Amino acid sequence: MNAIPQLPPMGAAALRLAPLAPLSFVAARFARSLGRRHPALFARLGEEADKIFLIDPTDLPLAFRLLPRPEAPRLEAVRREAAGSWDARVAGPLAALIGLVHGAYDGDALFFSRDLVIEGDTSAVLALRNAIDNEEMDLAHEAAALFGPFESLARRPALELAAFAARWTGVALTRPGQGTRE
Amino acid sequence: MTAPRSIELICPAGTPAALRGAVEAGAHAVYCGFNDETNARNFPGLNFSREEMAEAIKFAHNHGAKVLVALNTFPRAGTFWRWSKAVDDCARFGADAVILADLGLLDYAARRDCGLRLHLSVQAAAANADAINFYARTFGVKRVVLPRVLTVQEIAAINREIDAETEVFIFGGLCVMAEGRCSLSSYATGKSPNMNGACSPASHVEYREAGGHLVSRLGGFAINRVAAGQPAPYPTLCKGVFEAGDYKGHVFEDPVSLDAAALIPQLNEAGVTALKIEGRQRSRAYTEAVVRSFRRALDDHAAGRPIAAGDLRALTEGQQTTSGAYRKTWR
Known part of the structure; x- marks a missing residue:
């Protein structure tokens, strides 16, 4: 496996200074949109949907609390030291975590190579990993969907922004092979 | 050396997405299971609902691939209905074969005579010609998945004495025990595959x-x-x-995975019909990469070209590979 890109320190430093409220606002809308667009993801989680997940990008100065409740999924940005209690923690470089969503990496392989750390409820982590893998999501397309009726207008700028961010950070924000295709 | 016979590539799918990935990457057949204890990969968030299985079979057939459904655990007393219903559903959905291990379930499927091909799971641990002939004669088993404890020479000897096809593992996690009979997991957790x-x-x-x-x-x-x-x-x-x-x-075995790509010609000579990739618990990314690599290897072999070495080590447990028991060099 090729080395997993790390977010440049400048990007991490900028996020360290950034207020969390706007990020949490976008994250909350993102989670609700996922709930509408990917109901099968939550169905596949089964009883593990009641758990609290800490998604912990180790090259960022913050983490995300995910509560994948089918009726009202929640995602919020938190400082690591104030993350509160959780049932399961998944930690690794941001590029690895996003690569799992995009099917660029295999979760077991990342675990074997120690690029991914799992703590807490292993069943919950497996269920989340398998549910996400089956959805074949593209985060840039999901971001465009936040614009509701203007999704089709937002898609191209979202893909171009994702491509620009990927060039700068090394973190691929679209599924492999998708590029800026619509 | 005789001309290579055509070998089937049997690929894992833990989710509908992985099944599509396997088919698109060149699988001749995909094996998968329902999302319950009727199969030996009953993991959280994995496997197929009834609706997903019906759709997956249609998808595979539309793309020229077969679907083999693993019902390869052993029913407990009082719960046989769950396994027999799974057989019935496979027939209803048009699956190409069911992969079974339990004698009672084999008997049910054979008497049901619903057009499903019967394959014997590795969980049945049939490791000699007499056992395989018993399954073939008694239940009409058409194919046997051989345990991962046999050498290539032993596989060739078995194939000379049986009237059934054989399928062997070519890549993936390596179970070093006699499958279907291993109780190590039970000792520590009370639960077993x-x-x-x-x-x-x-x-x-x-x-x-x-x-x-x-x-x-x-x-x-x-x-x-x-x-x-x-x-x-x-x-x-x-x-x-x-x-x-x-x-x-x-004490038992190093963390290492099977990769017998280099032995494809010998396994072909030994009369093996199908090569199986392990890993229904793995992601679509794993499935696509491994299936693509082995399909290329089989195509190279069929065309008489040398088999190019694929590097799949990064995907393997222990990040290292072995040819397992096919070449008996274990300690």
Whole structure:
């Protein structure tokens, strides 16, 4: 496996200074949109949907609390030291975590190579990993969907922004092979 | 050497997405299971609902691939209906074959005579010609998945004496025990792949990072402690580290995965009909990469070209591979 890109320190430093409220606002809308667009993801989680997940990008100065409740999924940005209690923690470089969503990496392989750390409820982590893998999501397309009726207008700028961010950070924000295709 | 016979590539799918990935990457057939204890990969978030299975079979058939459904656990007393219903549903959905291990279920499927091809699972641990001929004669089993304990020469000897096809594992996680009879997981967790469909079930696994070391616990027992930078294994007892006398290490087997790509010509000569990739618990990314690599290898072999070495080590447990029992060089 090729080395997993790390977010440049400048990007991490900028996020360290950034207020969390706007990020949490976008994250909350993102989670609700996922709930509408990917109901099968939550169905596949089964009883593990009641758990609290800490998604912990180790090259960022913050983490995300995910509560994948089918009726009202929640995602919020938190400082690591104030993350509160959780049932399961998944930690690794941001590029690895996003690569799992995009099917660029295999979760077991990342675990074997120690690029991914799992703590807490292993069943919950497996269920989340398998549910996400089956959805074949593209985060840039999901971001465009936040614009509701203007999704089709937002898609191209979202893909171009994702491509620009990927060039700068090394973190691929679209599924492999998708590029800026619509 | 005789001309290569055509060999089928049998590929894993733990989710509908993985099935589509396998088919698009060149699988001749895909094996998968329902999302319950009727199959030996009963993991959280994995496998197919009834609706997903029906759709997956249609998708595969539309793309020229077969679907083999694994119903390869052993029904407990009073729960046989769950397994027999699974057989009925496979017939209803148009599956190409069911992969069975239990004698009662084989008998049910044979008497039901619903057009399903019967394959004998590796879980049945049929490792000699007499056992295989019994299954073929009694239940009409058409194909046997051979246990991963045989050499290429033993496989050739079996094929000379049987009237059924054989399928062997070519890549993936390596079970070193007699499958269907291993109780190591039961000792630590009370649950086994044979009865519950999961070896070392995730519900009994705990990982903890301490000072750069990764400590794995199974059923409350510490079974491994891996230093920083060292590859991590699956949390199974057979890959655990133990002390025995003056020895401390992997008592049963090192964390290592099977890769027998280099033996495709010999397995072909030995009369094997199909090569099976392990890994229904893995992602679509794994499935696509491995299937594509082995389909290329089979196409090269069929065309008389040398088989190019694929590098799939990064995807493997222990980040290293072995040809397993096919070449008996184990300690």
